[in-house]
Amino acid sequence: MWKIKKIILIALLATLLLTSNKYIKAQESDNNQENQENIIVNEATRDAQIQNIKIADDLPPLNINIASKAFHVKIDPGSSASKILEIRNNGKITEHIKVEVMKLEVNPETNKTRLVEKTPQDEYLNWVTLSEKTFYIKANEKKPIQATFTFPSNAAFGYYYAFVFSRTTEEIGVEDNTAAVTNRYAILGLIEAVNPNAVKELSLLEFSTDKKFYEFLPTKFIIKVNNIGNIHLIPAGNIFVDKKNETNVGVLEFNLSDGSILPNSYRIFNTSWEDGFPIFINKEENGKLILNKKGKVKQKILWNFENFKNFRIGRYTAKLLLIYDDGERDIPIEASTSFWVIPWRIILALIFISLLILRGIKSTIKDAWNKRKKNVKK
Numbered sequence: 434m435w436k437i438k439k440i441i442l443i444a445l446l447a448t449l450l451l452t453s454n455k456y457i458k459a460q461e462s463d464n465n466q467e468n469q470e471n472i473i474v475n476e477a478t479r480d481a482q483i484q485n486i487k488i489a490d491d492l493p494p495l496n497i498n499i500a501s502k503a504f505h506v507k508i509d510p511g512s513s514a515s516k517i518l519e520i521r522n523n524g525k526i527t528e529h530i531k532v533e534v535m536k537l538e539v540n541p542e543t544n545k546t547r548l549v550e551k552t553p554q555d556e557y558l559n560w561v562t563l564s565e566k567t568f569y570i571k572a573n574e575k576k577p578i579q580a581t582f583t584f585p586s587n588a589a590f591g592y593y594y595a596f597v598f599s600r601t602t603e604e605i606g607v608e609d610n611t612a613a614v615t616n617r618y619a620i621l622g623l624i625e626a627v628n629p630n631a632v633k634e635l636s637l638l639e640f641s642t643d644k645k646f647y648e649f650l651p652t653k654f655i656i657k658v659n660n661i662g663n664i665h666l667i668p669a670g671n672i673f674v675d676k677k678n679e680t681n682v683g684v685l686e687f688n689l690s691d692g693s694i695l696p697n698s699y700r701i702f703n704t705s706w707e708d709g710f711p712i713f714i715n716k717e718e719n720g721k722l723i724l725n726k727k728g729k730v731k732q733k734i735l736w737n738f739e740n741f742k743n744f745r746i747g748r749y750t751a752k753l754l755l756i757y758d759d760g761e762r763d764i765p766i767e768a769s770t771s772f773w774v775i776p777w778r779i780i781l782a783l784i785f786i787s788l789l790i791l792r793g794i795k796s797t798i799k800d801a802w803n804k805r806k807k808n809v810k811k
Contacts, residue, residue, distance in 0.1 A: 496524040503621040511586035537593040594622035632662035640768040650709030660694040710740040
């Protein structure tokens with residue numbers, strides 16, 4: 434047994450030497466995945482001049498941190514509830530910030546979440562009041578804003594808000610009248626007006642891997658979940674990876690960020706199994722991903738011999754156990770998918786080393802036989 438492990442280790446070292454300066458074909462970045470809980474809206478540059486106040490064009494990008502990108506509140510119709518929205522100024526200057534209340538909805542054509550300006554039909558956006566709509570915040574300072582929701586007695590089901598923080602047009606600066614391109618940061622409020630007729634139901638549209646064959650981990654799992662009810666829901670659960678008679682070779686948690694699915698829409702969740710040896714990792718330089726000419730992320734092989742015991746090869750089966758709360762109990766949804774891990778370069782290295790060993794043995798036996806024949810003739 435030790436001889437076999439020794440041969441495998443030698444093969445791994447040989448493969449490492451062959452691949453240390455080579456990189457696998459880049460895989461597509463997941464940066465284009467839409468996250469319903471983490472929305473940053475880019476605002477185009479616009480001319481602005483209010484009275485005698487001029488907007489500087491050399492301001493650094495707005496750099497604020499949001500304590501929580503989304504929150505969930507249940508409210509009985511005819512009552513009220515409050516929530517603290519907290520931000521922190523990570524920049525180096527005092528900022529003059531405004532808070533706007535917008536509508537969060539799903540674009541029916543693209544199934545992506547979007548922020549929409551208030552219209553006269555969006556009466557529910559008037560059901561929330563803010564302790565402050567504009568304020569100054571110093572560098573490294575935290576600022577809490579209280580949002581108070583007051584729902585009428587006829588409110589029912591879900592109401593979805595976006596509290597958008599951005600610089601005001603009366604920003605610091607006296608250089609010229611052109612506003613800098615800024616970012617707007619949103620905190621999402623998912624509010625449920627309690628109603629006995631609420632329908633809370635999810636269906637699983639897809640559970641798969643992005644490929645059927647891998648040379649090395651990670652393996653990316655794709656979970657596509659549809660909300661066919663009238664209230665936002667938060668799925669949770671685990672993915673269990675098995676191999677033949679080995680159970681729970683890997684156990685992954687699903688939806689760690691507590692991402693919600695809005696009514697009449699689906700959401701795609703990605704979870705990766707990275708517990709292997711060796712593994713592919715994204716290539717970075719100065720903390721930034723390196724892309725190839727096609728805009729895809731370059732990858733390299735990470736050889737961490739402390740994880741040698743996690744060498745993966747063969748057919749694996751992944752089982753998904755998804756759970757959501759329908760208001761009365763936890764509802765389970767199960768599914769499974771299979772994939773292969775075939776470290777072909779290591780296999781080729783093993784074959785090459787085995788051939789060398791066999792050749793050496795054959796040569797040794799041949800030399801010994803010829804020597805014996807010579808001795809017999811003498």
